[in-house]
Amino acid sequence: MNKLLGIILLVVGIILLYFGYEAYNSAASEVSQAVTGETTDNAMWYLIAGAVAVIAGLYGTIRGK
Template sequence: MNKIIGIALICIGVALAFWGYDVYDSASSQITRTLNGETPLEAWAAMVGGAVCIVFGAFKVKG
């Protein structure tokens, strides 16, 4: 059961990371970064959350 949860966490983490990068690379985000230098919190949250899910998923699959 732990391996199934781990695989699901890895899949969710990869999807979150890609979605976060997509938000980061969107046209509106590029304009915002150009004007005031800030990256949307939504992009950072998705990328960091995806990375955390991948790490926890890897530990579940490994252990």
């Protein structure tokens, strides 16, 4: 994996984490947490995808050619 792809993945991961954080703190998510005790699926998928992209981006940036 080259460094450019690693940097792109890192940026995309940070953006996904931001969207996941915003979705986690949204009014719909807070209502869902109050009623069911669980967060919304959207927020969880954004956070998981963001974390994976950040880890892959860091790996690609550090180990890239």
